[in-house]
Amino acid sequence: EVQLVQSGAEMKKPGESLKISCKGSGYSFTSYWIGWVRQMPGKGLEWMGIIYPRDSDTAYSPSLQGQVTISADKSINTAYLQWSSLKASDTAIYYCARHRSPAPGRSDAFDIWGQGTMVTVSS
């Protein structure tokens, strides 16, 4: 079964760092782009960025570039989203999702989604 399994919920304080994960299984992890999507409480979906695990090529939303880092470890089929200094406004559910077709193109819809990781940032 093709699936993405995300790490568990996190509660952090402003200024703390955090790295959440997304482990792929059931398919060739290095062949598909993986993206991250933010959903703030009660709000819509926001595309954050994508990574191609084979060579770690990335693309970020300009509104988020510099605020988060997307990375991947192809040896363990895992993608990551990390923050160096969290803010209360980072409180959201974060989804990882896989592109529908294998690369080379970076333009595609997301067909497989993780279950989501709830990140709460509060003092």
Place this chain on the structure above:
Amino acid sequence: DIVMAQSPDSLAVSLGERATINCKSSRSVLSSSNNKNYLGWYQQKPGQPPKLLIYWASTRESGVPDRFSGSGSGTDFTLTISSLQAEDVAVYYCQQYYGTPFTFGPGTKVDVK
């Protein structure tokens, strides 16, 4: 960035009736190289991740009931639920994947009247 707009914000439809959701992009998402519209539709139910329904504007994802259909080209797109079922109550999002950032529309909430 390509800005995606959806209308209406919400709609309530009787069971068995048609539901129509519109999506408009600020720039064309039709590629001249392959004549494909880089537009997808997703369904999100409360407490669940989104689910892909339609890609390339009109191709139904495997396993998606045929009451869901997508149409349109260029900048104007439509998702139609031909006969609304109780399990279709959800928020529906369009997304363009023509150019990064691959932006989503704000969502349309569909309820049963």
